[in-house]
Structure formats: structure tokens, C-alpha cells
Amino acid sequence: MTMLTFAGLSAAAALAFANGANDISKSIATLVGSGEADYKRAVILTSLAVASGAVLAAVWAVKMTLLFTNGMLTAQAQVTQLFALSVLAGAIGWVLFATRSGLPVSTTHAIVGSVIFTAVCAFGSNSVAWAGVAKKVLLPLFLSPVLALGLAYALFKALFWICREKYCLNCHWAHWLSAMSSGFARGLNDTPKIAALGLVFYFLAGSAQVVPGWFFLVLAAANALGGIVMGFKVTDTLAYKMVKFDHLEGLTANLATSVLTIGAAVHGVPVSTTHVSSSAILGMGLRNGTGAVNWKVAGEILAAWLITLPAAGIIGAASYWALKLVL
Template sequence: MDLTVIVVLVIALALFFDFTNGFHDTANAMATPIATGAMRPKVAVALAAILNLVGAFLSTEVAKTISGGIIKEGDGGVQITPELIFAGLVGAVLWNMITWLFGLPSSSSHALFGGLIGAAIVGVGFGAVDFVVLLDKVILPAVIAPVTAGVVAYSATKLAYWITRRYDGRPDGRGGFRYGQIFSSSLVALAHGTNDAQKTMGIITLTLISAGLQQAGSGPETWVIISCALAIAIGTYSGGWRIIRTLGRGLTEVKPAQGFAAETSTAATILASSHLGFALSTTQVASGSVIGSGLGRRGASVRWGTAGRIALGWLLTLPAAAIVGGVSAWLVDLGPVGVAIDALAAVIVIVIIFWLSNRNRVDSENAVAPVPVQGVSEVAASGRAVKIKKVKPLKKPRGKAKESA
């Protein structure tokens, strides 16, 4: 296939992945303030979009990890072709769409890494992947970061409730934390831009290097930074309401104080990781923080069934995306016909997913509805108003009532 055509296809698919990353991960920053009423849903996602855009310009360390770290560079440059990068992106995009359909806050980062690794192994061999960098910059942070964020969120929630313990029993006694949530959730959105937008920048840079259009070891060009920042911001503004519902109400009932603690813990963990060049999963960090805050608030309960589904999604993300990426790489090896089959299949699956999502639509109006619980009807648990007919009082019996014996 003509080099220019495949490079354009890869850049277009990479920007679409960036878009899906935006609406997939909006919940990381805005699920808890929406759930507690700190911000209106549409205002929250608009703010997140702006801060994602700003955050994308603040760092390129993660982009360098992807463009010159996970895939090894040989004597003639990187060992992966633009066709294989295209195949890897197919795996990442499809897994992102599937988990979004089911409202699972899985890792867009791990979907991307899985797709790339699967494509590289099938197309080049195991030697193309630097497993030391993968372990050091991806796997270990994926295990350590959510646990760390959860512990910090647990401690911060305990501290917040201890400081404000005199307000126990007062419904609005800790309402001031809602204003704090505006700041803390904004910090998470900014941190998300500094980490997740970099991943697509790294992919496009890797493509340009593999095509011989950019020098090996160099960082992303200015036009790459701008286009990726815009793509993730537009995706963030589109909502991602399904995952907002899961993180905002599905794991635990979030109160303002614990929401503030969770968001602060998430932001601190992501910003530290971005500075160190760790390609972190912001979704895993946010989920760990929400669980930790739920454990830290007295009387709160964590829905471990939902947490188990999320954890299962985490475990499956990298290998599932790798399998799809590997199959796509096998197809692109057939030449232009294989690339066309890959592209057509991906478009068909994406259209089907969007069609299925419209049958059970989740938007700003119902994203924060309480999660149905056992013993409560779905109508009541959905938060929708139910009109109850007035019951007429019983008429008094005529005549003198007999005295009881």
C-alpha cells in the first residue's frame, strides 16, 4: 500500500482512538461531582474538555515512552511498520467501544498497549517488544497506582470526616465540600490531559518515525500535539455518560467529602506518574480512589459485585486488545486488501455498538440516577418521580361503637 495512504489512515484512526479515550475517561474526573450535585452534568463535561485540552500541552514524557520505549528500535529504526500500528489501533478502538457499551471503566491505555503489542508480536516477533519498559512503565504502575490512590483516598476521607465530625447527623453539614469538588475534579481533568492525550501523540510520532518521516528518538511535532489535544477534548465534551453512571453511583454512594478526597487522590497520583513518564491508566486510579473513599466513610458500602466486574475488565483489557490487534496484523500482512478488510470490519463493529447503545440510551438526564438495588423496583431506584394517588381517609362508622370486652 502507498506509504502516504497508510500513514493518513493511521493518523485518522489514532485521532478517533483519542476521541474515544476522551468520552471513555470523562468519568474519571467528573463522575463524583456530578453524582453529589457539585456541578451540573453538561457544565462538568464542558469544564473537563477545556482542562483536557490545556493539560495536553503541559507534558510529553508519556508520549516519548510510547514512541520510543515499548516498541524497540533496531539498526534501521523502529521494528514496527505503519500497517502494524494501524492493526494495533483497531484492537484498541474496538475494546474501548465494547467496554463503553457495557459501562465498564476499563483502561484505554492498556487497550492501546495491548493492541500494539499483539500486532508487533504477530508482525515482527516477540523481539520487537521491550518487555522491561512494559513492566517498568506500564504493568507495575497499573498494579501499584490504583492501590496507592485507594489508600490515599481512604485516609483522606477518614481525615475529612474526623475534622468535620461535629457536623454528624446534619444533612448539609459537609456541603462545603461540593465547592472543593469543583477544584479537585478540575485538577483530575487537567491531569488526565497531561497523561492520556500523550498516548495518541506517541502513536502518531511512532508512525511518522516508522515511515521515515521523523527522526528516531524525537518527540511529537507541534501539529501532533494540537490535533491530539483537540480530539481528546471533543471526546470528553461528548459525555461518556455510561461510565459516569458506573463510577458516580455504581461503586458506592458518593458524598461531597469523600468525592473531594477521591478526586484529590486521583489527581495527585496521575500528575506524579505523568512527571515520571509512567503511561498510567487514569481509569484504574479513579476507580481505586472511589473504592478507597467508600471504605473510608462510616456507614458507606462498596458494591463489590460492580468492583469485581471492573477488575475483570482490567484483567481482560490488555490480552483482549492484543488478540484483536494480532488478528488485524495477520490480515494487514495480506497487503492492501487486508488493510481494507480491517478498516471495513472495524467500521461495521463500531456502527453496531452505537446502534445497540441507542436502544438503551444513557445521557446527562439519567446518568446520575441511583443504581437499582435488590428489593427495590427499577422505577423507584431510577430516581424518576412516581405519581402516587391520594388515599381517601376511612369514614367513621355510624352509630355508637360497642365497647370491647
């Protein structure tokens, strides 16, 4: 294994860590915000579910891995390890910055932005499969928040009837299960995108044409560690600062997130768990009227979403030029 291959695989693990740090909030914010659990207990248990989803992604989310391996670029893009390392640098840089700022952002958007900008920088604009990116990547990413908000509304009506007072205890357990399910969905949805970048290093090094199972285990461990070590700030934003919700509303938001994210991962459709979960939580706030939403915080989150793609892309392109001068 060359030093560049080792650096690339390490960078993929670092991106999994950053993803866990930013995204653990999407699974546990409803538990913490509704008073159902304290942060420490919620993050440890849900991290196990995330790790399980990440490991099973090696089998259940093959389509997603293939899409992020060769579905966004044309034959003009002569992908190198240097290119893949730069893409990882762009995504890592932006996701970690957002995490330290307490802003929930999309790792998927960060990867897509970094791939596009770095490819244009390295190979020219014709190296990007623009039609495929728009149809298979960008359209699902932008539609998923709308679907999540609508599904959360519909699910709440059903759950409100089911979780009447005599079923309250069952709903408490269901809230925990929904958080675990949401974490599992996150691992299943996000890990293949990161593993796809690891595949580039393996393929170019002549080691293998598929990512080995142990690499998914490494990514799973890194993802869980990121949530445990750095996940509090973003969780605080979603749990307390944007909307207030009870455990039934939290259960609803988690179920909507799980249904959409697991379905998308199995069918190879890249959705952002950040956009899905944040929109579902926002939907529960809007159920109580527009005054129930802290629009300043919601606006900051939206702004972070909008600049994620270009910000990660600029970091990725700059990393490519810098690494090209050094290596």
C-alpha cells in the same frame, strides 16, 4: 502525506476520542454522583481541563511519549506504519466496546496489550522488551490502584478536619477544582501515549522526529469531543452504580487521582487514570463498610480491567493480519 500516514493520524485522533468517551467519567463521576453538578455542565467544563492537559503534555510529558515510542520493543521489531495502525485498531476497538457497555477500562492497558500482541504476531516474541515492559509499564499500572486507595483514605482524614461546617462552601469550590485538576491530569497522562503512536507515522514518513504541536491540539479536541458525545454511560456506572458518596468523599477521590496521575506523567511513569480514579472512589465506599459497595458492579469493572490487555491485543493482532492481506 500518504494515505497510510493520513489513516494512521486519523486513527490516533479516533483513539483520543475513545479515550475521552471512556475516561471523562473519572473526572466528573464524583461531581455527578454527589449531586454537586448535572452531567452536561460537569462534562463541558471538565473537558476544557482535559484539553488543557493534553496540549501541555507536548512540553511536560516528554518522557511518557518517549517510553511509548521506543521503550517497549527491541531492535528486532521493524516497526512499520501498518504495525502502528494495527496497534491503534486494537486499542480503539476495545475501548469503544467497553464504553458502549458502560465499563471503565484503561486506555493505557489497551495500548500496551495491543503493542505486545501485535509485535509478537508480526515480529516474534523476542521483539518485545519484556523486562522493560514489566518494570516500567506493568508494575506501575498494577501498583497504582493500591496507592490510590491508600492515598484516598489518608486524604479524607485531613479534608474532614479542614472542611468542617464553616468551611463547607470552600469545599464545594474545592470539589469543582479537584474535578478540573483530575481532568487536567488525565489529559497530561494519556495524550503522550496516543501521540507516541502518531510519532511513528511522522518518523516513517520522513516528516519529523517529534510530534508537532498542532497534533496535540487535534488530540485534545478529539478527547474532549469523545467525553461530550459518548461519556454518559461510564459516568453513570461510577457515579451511581458502584458506591454512593457525598461531595467531601468525591473531593477526596479526585484529589488522590490528581496527585498520583500528574506526578506519574511528569516523571514518565505510566499509570492508568481509570485504575487510579476507580480505586479512589472504591476507597471512599469502603470507608463506610463493605456493605456500601455494589460488589456485582465492582466485579464487572475488575473483570473488564483483567481482560483489557489480552482483548485489545487480540484485536490488534487480528487487525495486523487483516490489513496485511489488504494493503
